[in-house]
Amino acid sequence: MTAPLADPAVRRVALVRLRVGLGDLVCSMPALRRLRDARPDLRVSLITWAEMAPVVDRMAGLVDELLPFPGAEGIPERAPDPAGWAPFLVAAAQRRFDLALQVYGDRPAANRVTAALGARLTGGFAPTGWQPPSGTGGLHLRYPLDVHEVDRHLRLFEHLGLPPGAPAPMSFPLSGGG
Template identity: 60%
Template sequence: MLLRDPDVRTVLLVRLRVGLGDLLCGVPALRALRAARPDLHVALLTWAEMEPVVARFGAYVDELVPFPGWPGIPERPPRDPAGFLAAVRARRFDAALQVYGDRPAANEVTEAVGARRVGGFHDPARHPADPATHLPYPASMHEVHRHLSLFQHLGVPPAGEDLEFPVTAADRAEAAPLARGRYAVLHPGATSSSRRWPLRRWAEVGDALARSGLRVLVTGVPGEEELTAAVVGGMREPAVDACGATSLGGFAALLAGAVLLVSNDTGAAHLAVAVRTPSVTVFLSGDPRRWAGLPRDRHRVVRADVGCNPCPHLDCPIDHRCADRIPVGAVLDQVALLPAR
């Protein structure tokens, strides 16, 4: 098995385009790899801006190798692919694993980096590969389980399913001015509009939580100020607009001290799982089979099956019925089922 081969001493994990939730859901597999092969040098190929997140997981990942883009990989045009390949080939990795998905372009990158051996996910119809070192991408499997299944196929037994996000004393100090008393966090943003539940309904959820005796903090990343301001402005009860008020580490500490989080299907939901805070996630275009927090009794899901969801659209091309058909009461019902904290 590739990852049990003692001659494999360095491995490049070809993760490519990735966000916070993707990285957090991959942590159980990274933890399993480190437990099975503590001698292995593990490098992660992904966007350079993910360095602050990857640095939190120094126990499992030894370095980030910046990914400059590649034809067929979404979000950004490639920058100097020849220079990138020359630099990464000079590293002479013993193995490169495609841990991105079913895009043949990801397999092309993996095969181009000059590693002695290659493996990982693939689409057998579009990119046939050696079944001893490759696994057909299990698209309907939960993100945590599919990475664990790949590493198990390559010789690494699972070492638990828990997500992690190390929170430091500096993170807790940063969050302290906001983390007072018993409070709930609402996170109404998401990268794509197809994953955003209507703001007026977020305001109603906030009012209900405030009337239950909780302070309400409405959070967002820089650039989501209009969203959070609209929610706070639409509420009848007092709330704190905490958009961009902390770094990622400070936000993790803020979530760690919260009674609960209510969020769209975005990175905040996965971060709540990682810091053990009960949560309710509103799923619209996303697929809870693949992305809902585990365990499900602690991380509840609200979703309306409207026939066309889940879908790949960043912006709904019709009437966003998956959002319109989720009433406020459905979210509050799931909040009521969360374990007490």
């Protein structure tokens, strides 16, 4: 099987990044820059909390859209909105993701959210003690506890086929447009 980030048939990617902090999203940006440089053809949807929209807007060159997350059991940032779950899944299904990646961290609940998106391929971080479902073809990487957050994301994307290279610097644009 071709690594999904090197596979031209993979065009629509969901990134499940359920953090509420600016720093968390900024730590994702070097890997997102490398991903965009290597695969400008990808349509990248970032799944996170609706109030992160102003931050995601500033990531416009790296992320194509925000798909607002209603919360789920086991995600500690806030209580889930049960009424929002079904519309969220409908919105995810409409996007027909080729690949959904858990890029949240060491939380099995995030893997359940990622699997619920209905993507053709599912992968991302494999939390401590969690076993990836059979048939996922090595698309998970054990969550690396011993490295900086920036390097975790770069390692994951390289594991999934992103060409190795120097990491892009951490930065945050003062206005939209990446």
